[in-house]
Amino acid sequence: MIGTAVVTGAAGFIGSCLVDHLLRDGFSVIGLDNLRTGTKENLTEALSHNNFRFEQVDICSKDIASVVRESVDVVFHLAAISSVKFSLENPVEVNKVNVSGTLNVLELARKLDAKRFVFSSSAAVYGDPKRLPVKEDTPLSPLSPYAASKIAAEMYCLSYGGLYKMTPTIFRYFNAFGPRQEYSEYSGVIPIFISQALQSNEITVDGDGRQTRSFIHVDDVVRATYLASQQENHLASTFNLSGSESISVLDLARMVKELVPESTSNIVFRDAREGDVRDSIGSMERTSKVLGFSPTIPFKVGLDQTVSWYRSRTR
């Protein structure tokens, strides 16, 4: 299917890469973002494209109904406040954007008669599962307001799927990484370690560093997210999007240090972060069987490319 897509969070890390992919494939795209963490720089390629329109708007505001009036085939909903740490400090704000904002976007999709709704949820919904790799039917166990907000938003997506002729697809992303992922105190561990190494600051490992993550490259995340709009049969389900390697945070710090040989950074340990899960890797059985998707970018190749991207920005 090629048609018209709305992408919320279009100026963000994953959203902007999805926009580029959709445009390359012939979609017309309307990107919505309030530029809270996203940037227009991420949309440089898209903004020169005739089939792209950008609307700077808050997904919580009524204005989203007035900025999109054309008929839309698919809504990819990525806009969110995407930080466990920020959610511990500002739970009410995170609930407003991630839950009420999602409901507002679902209402927009319903009014526009969109047939498909693709939602970016998170592996955080599983908390600390008893068995790994975690499967999609594992009981949910939120350890932070961020995780709880993603569960609530998933439930709204499913309810709209049941009520209206709108097929929701929910992706639970594990740790995505790659170019365009912004560095801040609220960002993921990879941008933090790379920035620290490039500036020869201490590389700060939270806890004992033995906690593990399964990183998945943004190009793989985008390819899978896009696939949900391309299925012949309407596809209503929830899918993990996880990398296949389990990597400890301490090993990650060492890998980053190796990729920045000129760095004089030492690796230091701090208190463990509240709300963080211990180990996180998802089963890709369902994703591979139903969507025919498996990640293709080996972690080390992606990490090397990401370090090069940060280097090019700091020059």
Ligand SMILES: NC(=O)c1ccc[n+]([C@@H]2O[C@H](COP(=O)([O-])OP(=O)(O)OC[C@H]3O[C@@H](n4cnc5c(N)ncnc54)[C@H](O)[C@@H]3O)[C@@H](O)[C@H]2O)c1
């Ligand atoms: N990056 C990851 O590892 C990861 C993991 C699990 C889930 N996710 C989910 O994937 C989605 C995209 O994440 P990302 O890593 O690209 O984050 P990001 O912060 O780069 O992108 C989110 C975008 O949403 C926008 N936004 C925030 N609040 C908004 C609002 N009120 N109105 C309009 N726009 C708003 C931001 O400006 C930003 O451009 C999010 O829903 C996130 O929760 C990401």
